[in-house]
Amino acid sequence: MAKVISWRTVLFVLLVGTACRGTNDRGGWTERVQDQSLAKPAISVTPIDQPGLKRLIRERNGKILLLNIWATWCAPCVAEFPDLVKLSQTYNTAEVEVVAISADYADEVDSKIIPFLKKMNVPFRVYVAQFEHQEDFINAVNRSWSGALPVLLIYDSHGKERFFHVGQQSYNDFKKEVDKIKGGL
Amino acid sequence: MARQLSIVLTAVMLLGSILQADDTKKRVSDFTLEDYNGAKHALTDYKTSKAIVLMFISTQCPVSNGYNGGMVDLYKDYSSKGVAFIGINSNSQENVEVLRNHSKEHGFEFTVLKDWNNVVADKLEASVTPEIYVLNSKLEVLYHGRIDDSQRGNRVASKDLRAALDRILAGKAVEVPETKAFGCSIKRVQ
Numbered sequence: 001m002a003k004v005i006s007w008r009t010v011l012f013v014l015l016v017g018t019a020c021r022g023t024n025d026r027g028g029w030t031e032r033v034q035d036q037s038l039a040k041p042a043i044s045v046t047p048i049d050q051p052g053l054k055r056l057i058r059e060r061n062g063k064i065l066l067l068n069i070w071a072t073w074c075a076p077c078v079a080e081f082p083d084l085v086k087l088s089q090t091y092n093t094a095e096v097e098v099v100a101i102s103a104d105y106a107d108e109v110d111s112k113i114i115p116f117l118k119k120m121n122v123p124f125r126v127y128v129a130q131f132e133h134q135e136d137f138i139n140a141v142n143r144s145w146s147g148a149l150p151v152l153l154i155y156d157s158h159g160k161e162r163f164f165h166v167g168q169q170s171y172n173d174f175k176k177e178v179d180k181i182k183g184g185l
Numbered sequence: 186m187a188r189q190l191s192i193v194l195t196a197v198m199l200l201g202s203i204l205q206a207d208d209t210k211k212r213v214s215d216f217t218l219e220d221y222n223g224a225k226h227a228l229t230d231y232k233t234s235k236a237i238v239l240m241f242i243s244t245q246c247p248v249s250n251g252y253n254g255g256m257v258d259l260y261k262d263y264s265s266k267g268v269a270f271i272g273i274n275s276n277s278q279e280n281v282e283v284l285r286n287h288s289k290e291h292g293f294e295f296t297v298l299k300d301w302n303n304v305v306a307d308k309l310e311a312s313v314t315p316e317i318y319v320l321n322s323k324l325e326v327l328y329h330g331r332i333d334d335s336q337r338g339n340r341v342a343s344k345d346l347r348a349a350l351d352r353i354l355a356g357k358a359v360e361v362p363e364t365k366a367f368g369c370s371i372k373r374v375q
Contacts, residue, residue, distance in 0.1 A: 073247035074369055103367075105337070133334055133342075134367045147331075148313040148370035166312065167370050 043117045045109045047130035048101060050140050056099065056127075058159045063097045064181055065159075066174065069129075069141060069151040071103040072112045076168035077150040081120050083171035087178070088124045096178055098124040103137070103149060106130050156181050210325035213318070216305050218273070218298035221285040226271070226298055232322045235267035236353045238346070240332075241306060242272045242297070243314035244279050244287035246369035251336035252315050253291040259332075260295045263350055270295035275306035276314070276372040303373045316366040317346055319353065327353055330364030 048056065057065065068084055070077035088098035102113050106128050117126055131137035138147045142164055145151060154163035154177055163177045217227040231237045240256060243249040260270045272295055274284050281299050288297050300306055309318055319328035328349035333341045349359045 135365045138365045146312040147365040147367040
């Protein structure tokens with residue numbers, strides 16, 4: 001009996017080995033494995049409150065933070081978003097981190113925010129602002145912010161705010177400011 | 186000794202200027218803009234009003250549009266009490282034809298002016314739609330900021346513009362003269 005099982009086991013291993021090698025030779029298996037290793041996690045948008053915002057800015061771990069405040073209803077925010085995605089792919093994520101905070105309502109995550117992020121193929125973290133009052137959010141971001149969107153802030157690797165801009169910008173604008181900070185200017 | 190005196194004098198002058206700044210309301214200089222029918226309107230035309238409400242608005246901004254009904258209600262409730270309402274559109278991409286249609290569509294009975302080249306927005310440093318300035322007859326800013334704290338009517342907790350107008354009409358100082366307006370940035374000419 002033990003002999004029979006042993007031969008069956010050997011035969012099974014051989015068959016599986018052949019099947020795997022065969023698939024691998026055609027490239028399909030390798031692709032599937034690569035697909036799994038590169039598979040992006042489902043886009044999720046989590047709420048961020050005042051302590052969370054402070055933590056995000058403070059806990060830099062040596063990375064520059066490019067923080068974008070936007071909303072799905074804001075036309076210039078939507079227009080500049082592809083440039084933000086492009087910028088996030090320009091730098092090593094260990095050096096420059098792009099994070100966006102949506103000013104949409106928290107109950108619009110599934111209906112508005114996530115569909116937009118999927119369309120944009122967003123590779124970075126996105127939060128939705130969860131503050132009791134809009135003014136609390138505005139002041140927590142920057143006291144001199146009027147409340148107009150979009151807003152871009154850049155913090156250096158120590159969490160110090162180095163750049164603040166209200167209004168639509170381009171990839172080159174973003175990159176110029178990040179490079180200044182990276183270059184120690 | 187002369188140096189010490191100089192430091193004291195500088196400190197006194199600085200303190201004086203700070204006190205003056207606290208005491209002095211921001212004053213808007215007169216301007217003239219055309220409405221969507223081409224009629225000219227000077228700010229001083231409205232000086233006899235008990236208050237002048239300048240509303241920077243947009244035809245395209247969802248936040249501004251979220252207040253269309255609210256602005257109509259404000260006009261109905263306060264124009265009969267002597268308050269003048271003026272909408273100002275400073276967005277470079279919105280022309281007078283768009284303004285006219287938008288105003289008619291939403292039943293705006295108040296004047297809507299076109300601020301070409303965002304001259305008035307620059308003068309007042311307005312940056313958002315909707316953004317409100319309430320002036321007295323001396324064209325001093327008594328209130329600046331938002332209409333209320335949420336464009337969703339059922340979430341409004343603080344009716345800031347109404348509170349300011351009620352205080353002004355009662356002859357009292359506005360309790361919260363400055364709030365942050367939240368919305369779309371004014372699309373200025375490049």
